[in-house]
Amino acid sequence: MGYAVVACWLLLAALVVVTWGRIAADRRWRGFVLLLTLGFSLVHQLLFATVTDAALVTFKYAQNIADGNGPVFNPGDRSEGYANFLWLVVVALPKAAFGADIKTSAVVLGAASTFGCVLIAYFLVNRVTKLALPEGGEARPAVGVAAAVLTAGASGLAVYGPSGTETPFFVLALLSVAYALVASRPVVAGVLVAGAVMTRPDGVVPVVVAGIWLVVAAARGRHTWWAPAGYGLGALVFLVPWTAWRATYYHHFLPSRALRPHVPDWSYLAGFSLAHLGFLAIGLIAIVALAARRTHGRAAAARSSLWLLFILAAGLTLFVAILDEDPGPAWQLLAPVPPLLAVAAVGTYAALTAANPSPRPRTVSRLVPVAAAALTGLAVLASLLSPDLLAGVRDERTQTAQLAEAGQWLGAYLPAGAVVSAAEPGAIASRTGSQLFVVGLSANRATVAVTGGFTERQNCAAGPDSTPAATFRRIGTPYWITVYPRADEASRLIDGLEQAPGFQYVSCPG
Structure with missing residues (x-):
């Protein structure tokens, strides 16, 4: 399977680099390349294809829901041994409604969520680019393909695609929240961020970051004050009844997973950084470029959206490092960070060049597919060679x-x-x-x-x-x-x- 992943990467990389002009000009060609990117994502996921113990815990709860025993691990014992309520409900529904196998449903839904992450990375970058374009500016949808390729290559996302866990579903929720905010849909963002909270405890990070971002945007006149209000209402519509139900059913308000301040595990963070060096490098370069360039008008809105993505990535990293301990292999809790950095970095390039077009746009734009292909190759090598990825997952x-x-x-x-x-x-x-x-x-x-x-x-x-x-x-x-x-x-x-x-x-x- 390792050879298949490398072969798929080589094919996709060569195709993207050689046909970059057609990708930029032809919508049908972009659709074809995106379809191949999804194929690469599938092969990358199949390289790991391991259902984890955490997923098996979820399956047990889901089975009891489908059997009419309620969300319990052992019938008659109301203990909340999970922290992924929404994902639990999602994987239980096919069993309850159609008698589908829970494990199969969870694996398929996880892989589908990973595909969703790849596609929304494409749309999110193009949305940010559209914000940065001057009036009458030419759209640049090809850059979204680069973000999709990088997201398909993100090792942590590929590991947990078919794992049966909530990780790809959570990453999809985060990217969807970002898209809704960039598209000026604060109520939708509120509903989605509530889903993120109900999927994983670190969903509280996008709740806070997105809320602050909307308040700052309203204070600067980019939104009305109805935007943060609508966002809050959208979130509370689901979080209030969910919290009330948990208090009634399990007799406590806080999540079951213990969140305690602790000294960061530097070896854990170092291993993650080494395996995802390409994503961290383009993220750092993009942050420096974004901080150095002053923008106004429409470009300022795009710049603000990009800072939202970078702050989300940083906030999730701090949350995991300081409050939450990761029990699984392959940095499960940090899996959202590389896709966020990929989208933010490609979006930064697209937004800055859209606002200040280069006199030689074709020469400069050719760097985008080459860089995306090379960094995706590094991610594939990390998947194959890092002791914390393929070897750790096999163990x-x-x-x-x-x-x-x-x-x-x-x-x-x-x-x-x-x-x-x-x-x-x-x-x-x-x-x-x-x-x-x-x-x-x-x-x-x-x-x-x-x-x-x-x-x-x-x-x-x-x-x-x-x-x-x-x-x-x-x-x-x-x-x-x-x-x-x-x-x-x-x-x-x-x-x-x-x-x-x-x-x-x-x-x-x-």
Whole structure:
């Protein structure tokens, strides 16, 4: 699949560079190239194609919604173990309405959301460019194609396209909020930003940034004061009833995901920066160019829109670095940043050159497809070579498959009603069936705790609350798995688990 991604990039890059003139002049040709860009995006997503444990948690909640049990992980237990309410509802609807498979629906909707990000990047850049054009200026729709190609190459977005998580849906919501604001549709922006908040906790960043942007624009006379008012009303129409429902159903107001100030993880941020160096470089260059160029009139409105995108990217980065810890591979929480930087950087070039046309526009504009193709190539190389991307996602895939197998084993050989405490409850619960009660690792009074998947060596380390380890050899393989049964029932539970034909209990030395 890696060769296929490289081949698709080479084909798309050559086509965009060689036919740039036709892309600029012919609408049908632009449509054809955008279709090829979506094809490249699909192959880039298929390179990873891994459903994560976080997605499996969502699927469990969605299954219970479809079954009429409500948004719960275990029937009868109203605990909010998710932070992506809107995505949860979206993936549950096909199952509830048509009986569609939840996993398939989530993967398809995630990939479709990624395609939506690619397309809205195209339209958003062209919208910003249109704002910057002087009266009677010639439209430059080709630059939107460059933004679409860069967005399709964004590694974090490609990783999570078919993952079943809310990430591509959240990125789509962010870009849609930006488009609605640039298009002077504040009420629509308010509705969309409410959707972002209901999709992920860091949706609060666009709420604040967009609200401040509208207030500043109204103070400078670019909008009436009805714009921020309409934006607020559009957001509150959904956020108020959602908050009231959560308070009634779960008996708390704040999201379940704990947001605590912490020292930034510099190695995490450094790894992200290295893998996305091309996006960060064009973002920095664009920021310097935008700050150095003074604009007036229509161009000033475009400039303001571009600052909105840059501030959104910076705000999301600060939120993740200071308040939220990313549990998944491939920088899941920072996935919106590269597409925002790509759109903002290409939009900056288009807006500045539209407001101040170059005497040699063809020579200068040829840099756009060349730069977009080269930076997309760097992103593809990062996808293939970065230990935190393809290698990390494959490790996640292996771990999830192992935990799912362990869940099937536990579901078949633990007594009905047993409580399983797991570090990755989604993978465990995906195969246990309905007879076990699966909860997070911090739960008290668990019958059995599972902290990880299979290992190549016997692991006798004590578990949660110093619980003694019970180790089992996976017969016919070099692998072991460790579980932590409750002390007062350990003998009975171990005897039951050892009845499985593929598992042999081996006591720890000493």
